[in-house]
Amino acid sequence: MDIVVKKIVREVKRGNQDAFAELVDLYKDKVFHIAYRMLGNAHEAQDVSQEAFLRAYTNIESYDENRKFSTWIFRIATNLSIDRIRRKKPDFHLEDQVSGTDNLDYHSQFAADIDLPEDQVVKLEMQQWIQDEIMALPPKYRSAIILKYLEDLSLKEISEVMNLPVATVKTRIHRGREALRKRLGQA
Structure with a gap:
């Protein structure tokens, strides 16, 4: 996996945006999970996840290929989550899931x-x-x-x-x- 990720990162550094989409696909669920666990809100976690990938993309040149990409992107997501917690403002959305209704859908x-x-x-x-x-x-x-x-x-x-x-x-x-x-x- 690490060898494949390193090849993808090299492609991203060459300007291949499709390669970056591959990185996003590989790590989007884990990054979202970390942000959601830190923030407890799906909308904020989505925002932090998007911002984490945006920062990763704009700073890809500073990524050290001798380290794991997952560690680098998780650090970005964790730091953004902590920043969000520090400047916490109430954030409510009409689409927020109501607690206890996670399993209620058509199939239920x-x-x-x-x-x-x-x-x-x-x-x-x-x-x-x-x-x-x-x-x-x-x-x-x-x-x-x-x-x-x-x-x-x-x-x-x-x-x-x-x-x-x-x-x-x-x-x-x-x-x-x-x-x-x-x-x-x-x-």
Whole structure:
């Protein structure tokens, strides 16, 4: 994968816009996921994702091909998300999904071999509760927790994304986990 990505990046550096579209296709879901987990809002996550790719495109010459492209784009998305959190303004959209209606669509009217609606509601409430508690963590702990436990990155990858020493990343994960444990225990 890394060899293929390096070839694509070289094409982008030569001005091939189709090659950049390939990069976007490869990483758009992960970048959106990171932004969504950080911000808790799909519209803001879309904005941050688009801005992350725009910045990657305009700064592609500064990308060091000896490093993983995924780490570089994840760092951009994480930093943009943290910036957005810092200058947070209420952001509401009429199209925002109402909490608890994630599974309601045309297909939900048909019988299926899935959990009972009550079980789904409990599961959704639990997921939302945990997401809310993660959102309440300070951004420096939130980003470390999200990258470690929700995006499943290694400590080394997280240190590259956050541009911090591995020891600092370990400390932030530990402190974030402790803060989350206390928050979840109080509820």
